[in-house]
Amino acid sequence: MSYDVIYFWQGLKPHSICFLMNECSIICCPSSFLGYRRCLFLAEKVWHQFWPKGLPKNIQYPELPVTSILKGSAERYGDKVVLVYEGHSLTFRQLYEQSLQFANALRRKGIGKGDVVAIHMLNTPQYAIAYYGILFAGATFSPVNPLLPPHDLAYQLNDCGAKAVVTHELMAKAIQAVQLKTGLQFVVLTGESEAAGAKPV
Secondary structure (H helix, E strand, C coil), rough: CCCCCCEECCCCCCCHHHHHHHCCCCEEECCCCCCEEEECCCCCCCCHHHHCCCCCCCCCCCCCCCHHHHHHHHHCCCCCCCEECCEEEEHHHHHHHHHHHHHHHHHCCCCCCCCCEEECCCCCHHHHHHHHHHHHHHCCEEEEECCCCCCHHHHHHHHHHHEEEEEEEEHHHHHHHHHHCCCCCCCEEEHHHHCCCCCCC
């Protein structure tokens, strides 16, 4: 049997936690913030006896690619706003369409299945567009912290095998400083003007 672990503060009754956490087989009770006093190994999910009638004990998620979820959301919600940034908004449809545009741009640059594209920027609309675009292109997305020092930045880009990176004009110098030490084939640059205009990267 495989076990999951759930920690809860001393004083809470086990069935109170079990009522909420239905997939736990080990419950650990910390005696203080310094450590854990003991673990109760539960062979059976005894909390099911407290479960409300009609409430599913498990959630079944459809096995779909993330891109299908965005496509479905664009069809269902269309012109409803999905992102707001600096007073400018982006709808579900715009996010979907601009993600496809970016995916096509990546494909034209030779990016496809098995390739890794890193995103090295702040939380802007372009981040979401690039993220979905990478997946639509069949590539693998790798997030890179824009605050990494040069050595760590180069290490991560090499470690994930990134062929391309999407970066923001505010932190592009960091990529420029390490580009020759990595396997990057090209860099996609975006900026605040594109975020304000809700344009694709």
